[in-house]
Amino acid sequence: MLESSSPFKPLSIVCPNFTREEVDALRSLLGLLRPYLKGSWTVATDGPADVYFLNLDLDPGDLTERSPDARIVGCARQPRMHRKGTLHRPLRGCESLADG
Numbered sequence: 315m316l317e318s319s320s321p322f323k324p325l326s327i328v329c330p331n332f333t334r335e336e337v338d339a340l341r342s343l344l345g346l347l348r349p350y351l352k353g354s355w356t357v358a359t360d361g362p363a364d365v366y367f368l369n370l371d372l373d374p375g376d377l378t379e380r381s382p383d384a385r386i387v388g389c390a391r392q393p394r395m396h397r398k399g400t401l402h403r404p405l406r407g408c409e410s411l412a413d414g
Contacts, residue, residue, distance in 0.1 A: 326358045326364050328367075332367065336405070337357060339404060362384070366384055369390070370400065371391055387400075387401060389402070389403040390403055
């Protein structure tokens with residue numbers, strides 16, 4: 315997990331239907347992107363989060379526990395086959411920095 319360098323709680327990302335390898339890759343990617351991010355981010359294994367990355371190539375599972383103001387970001391191997399704003403899977407640094 316990323317450590318917060320600010321007094322504020324880091325924002326969290328949960329990837330409920332990603333493989334362990336993809337979640338580990340996201341943690342690594344966030345470590346590399348840390349200098350370019352406006353705030354501190356962490357990748358949690360479950361629980362309430364600020365952002366949910368969903369693998370649209372698989373069943374998203376049950377998201378009833380999510381916070382009503384959490385953002386859901388779709389990720390797919392062929393993002394153009396899904397709605398605008400869908401990220402590539404595996405995740406890419408440049409897309410992760412984009413605000414859309």
